[in-house]
Each structure stands twice: as C-alpha cells, then as structure tokens.
Amino acid sequence: MNYSNKSIGKNISILHRFSQAYIVRKLREYNIGSGQYPFLITLLKNDGISQEEVSHMLHIDKGTTARAIKKLEEQGYVYRIVDEEDKRVYKVYVTEKAQDVKKSLFKALEAWRDVLMKNFNEDEKKKTVQILEKMTENVILYTKEND
Template identity: 55%
Template structure:
C-alpha cells in the first residue's frame, strides 16, 4: 500500500476525478459536463477546425469526440458544417450561446486552479505548473514513440 502513496499517477488520477466532479457541478446549469467542456475551451481558441483535428489536439478518440460534439450541438453551443475542402469531414464552430457563457467557463477553470493551489506560494505555483507541463511532455513523448 505504501508503494501507491508514492505514485504520481495515483495523485493525478485522484485530482482528475475531483476535477470532473467540480466541473460537472459548476456547469450543470448549462447542461455541460466534464466530458464536453474541454471541447468548448479548445473551440474558444481555435474556432472552425475540423472534427478530426479536435480529436488529435485533445488526444481523444474520434468516437468520443463525435459524441461530445453531438451533445454540444444538441444544446446549441456549437454547429457543425461540412468542410468545403473535404466533403467527408466537418468543421466545428462556436455559437453565440457558447460565447455568452465563455467567461463563466473560464472562471470555473480559474477557480479550480485557485482551489488546487490555495495555500501555495507563488514559487510553488510556478514549480507545480512547470513540473506538470514536464510530466505531460514526458507522457506525450512516450506515447508517440511507443504507441503510434
């Protein structure tokens, strides 16, 4: 059991589950769950990209992406249009409804960061961010090298 207490993966997994719970509750009013919000966050930054690129950027399989986008489209937050350059693909666009809650979504994310780092010094915040970014890059490099 002691071995698990020293597992970085264990603590990241715990944080991930708490984050899902927090996001689900904070965005419930808007019918957006933790499975959809990440797509909106990406589209706020890169509106009009195609569905396949969304899957690649977020590193989520195409089926999961399609289901999340379908829910967001049903709720009126996005619209999908056939890509004029590739009739088999869809480009995804943010709607006015999504733009009207953009600040709410980013405030929820900022508040979560504030909650996680509430008793950190500025140096600890910077170090935590730097280490998480480095871990993410290590994971990405490993996956690209070994699984693609």
Template identity: 40%
Template sequence: MSKEKSNNNRYIAKYISQLYRKSRIFINREVSKYDINSGQFMYLMDLYIQDGKNQEELSERLKVDKGTTARVIKKLEEKDLVTRVKDSSDKRCNRIYLTEKSREVEVNILNAFDEWNKMISENLTEEEEETLRNLLEKVGKNINI
C-alpha cells in the same frame, strides 16, 4: 526499478488521480446548470481559445481519440452549443464552431475554470505554480497512449 522509486511513482499517480476526480466533481457541479458536463467542458474551453477547429485538431489538442471527439461533438450539437460546417477546402472535414448559446455561457464557463485553478494553486507561490505547470506538461509529454 527500486522499491523506493516504485512507491514514489504510485504516490504521484495517486495524487494525480485524486486531483482528476475532484476536478470532475467541481467542474460538473459548476457547469451542469448550463447542461454541460466535464467531458464536454474541455471541448468548449478549447473552442473558446480558437473557434473553427476540425474534429481531428480537437482530438489531437485534447489527447482524445477521434471516436470520443465525434460523440462529444454530436452531443454538443444536439444541445445547440456547437455547429459543424463542412470545410470549404476539404469536404471530408468538418469545422466546429461555437453557437450563440455557447457564447452566452462562455464567461460563466471560464469563471468556473478560473475558480478551480485558484483552488488548486491557493497555497502555491507563483514560482511553485509555474514549476508545477512545467512538470505536469513534461510528464504529459512522456505518455503517448
């Protein structure tokens, strides 16, 4: 790999890292009032899209290891934000469902996410935003660790 390409790769990672840190700060600030943090936030977001997933599905969709998912679900359960229900067709599997408490804060949680998306795309055209989304998705598919 050439030195020039190597430097460019480092800069890409630098900007991704900055965005990640800033997003965690913003999301934590916005959702902490609901006793949620940025690590728990993404699980709720995924369940808002489709409630009743099992832990393995959540891990796969969020690209998080199963142990982390189990710990986060346990914390969310302790906070009465989700409940685990044994799958009727596979007793080894738990389905994760949102509770009334998590449904009550859904609009606020989604608004925080929308606000973050507005902030990071504020100076982008619709075409640039779509290109960025496609490129990030493409890059994400390259990383399987």
C-alpha cells in the same frame, strides 16, 4: 524523503476526480458534463477548427471527439459545417449560446485553479505547471513510441 513509494498515479486520479466533480457542479445549470467541457473550451479558444484538430489538441481519439461534439451540437453550443476544400472534414463553430457560457466556464476553471494552487508562492505555481507539462509530454511521447 523517499519518493519511490509515493503514488503519483493515485494523486493524479484524486485530483482528476475532484476536478471533474467541481466543474460538473459549476456547469450543471448549462447542462454541460465532464465529457463535453474540455471540447467546448478548446472550441471557444479555436473557433472553426476541424474535429480532427480538436482530437489532436486534446489527445483524444476521433470517436470520442465526434460523440462529444455531437452532444454539444444537440445542446446548441456548436454547429458543424463541411469544409469547402475537403468534403470529408467538418469545421466546428461555437454558437452564441456557447459564447454566453464562456465567462462562467472560464471563471469556474480559474476558481478551481485557485483552489489547487492555494498557499503556493509564484515560483511553486510556475514550477508545478512546468512539471505537469513535462509529465504530459512524457506520456504523449511514450504513447507514440509504444502504440
């Protein structure tokens, strides 16, 4: 099969749009949108990290991170505290409200992963994740080299 005329970008775009729509639908009752859930997931897994660390982990600019965290804070999912060692840095912590949503959030993500991986054997699942991780690494490296 000739892969040169197959569109990786198109497929990634379609997967992204459907993924966003699915997650937003599943999290609607919590008023968590597509712009906030990646940040909330990161903070649920890494409570007490700085906004800058969140930006770095998600490979998202600091301004976007600040806006998303501000929205999560306004909704009562996180709170920020100035770092005692560096007053310019905010540490971000999840609230009890965020902990209450955690199970539903991760359940929705797991269900979506199951949709994406339906009819894949274990080897295909493993290989797909490896390929996607490698593509992500390539994009990060390319961006660092060309910015």
